[in-house]
Amino acid sequence: MIDLSKEKLELNYPCDWQYKVVGYNQEDIENAMKSLFDDREYNIKLSNTSSKGKFKSFALNLLVHNEDDRVEIYKQLKDHDDIKYVL
Numbered sequence: 001m002i003d004l005s006k007e008k009l010e011l012n013y014p015c016d017w018q019y020k021v022v023g024y025n026q027e028d029i030e031n032a033m034k035s036l037f038d039d040r041e042y043n044i045k046l047s048n049t050s051s052k053g054k055f056k057s058f059a060l061n062l063l064v065h066n067e068d069d070r071v072e073i074y075k076q077l078k079d080h081d082d083i084k085y086v087l
Helices: 026-036 067-079
Strands: 015-023 042-049 056-064
Touching: 015 026, 015 067, 026 042, 026 056, 026 067, 056 067
Parallel strands: none
Antiparallel strands: 015 056, 042 056
C-alpha cells in the first residue's frame, strides 16, 4: 500500500480548485461564500442532499494562486459557523 501522507502534492499555480462544502441550509452556505469571497470570482452549486435532507453538499470552484492561498481558503471555510465540513 502506498503511504500518501509522505507525498507532496505538486500543482502548477494558479489553478482551478474544487472544495466540497457541507452544511444544513443552502441560503446560509451561499451567504457564507459571499462573505468569504466577496472580492473573488467563484462558482458554487448544490451537488448532493443527504437521504433524510439534513445535510446539503456543494461544489465550490475557484482560482487559487498558490499553496498558501489554497490552504488559507480551506481554513476560512472550515472555521465558518455555517459550514459543517470541508473536503
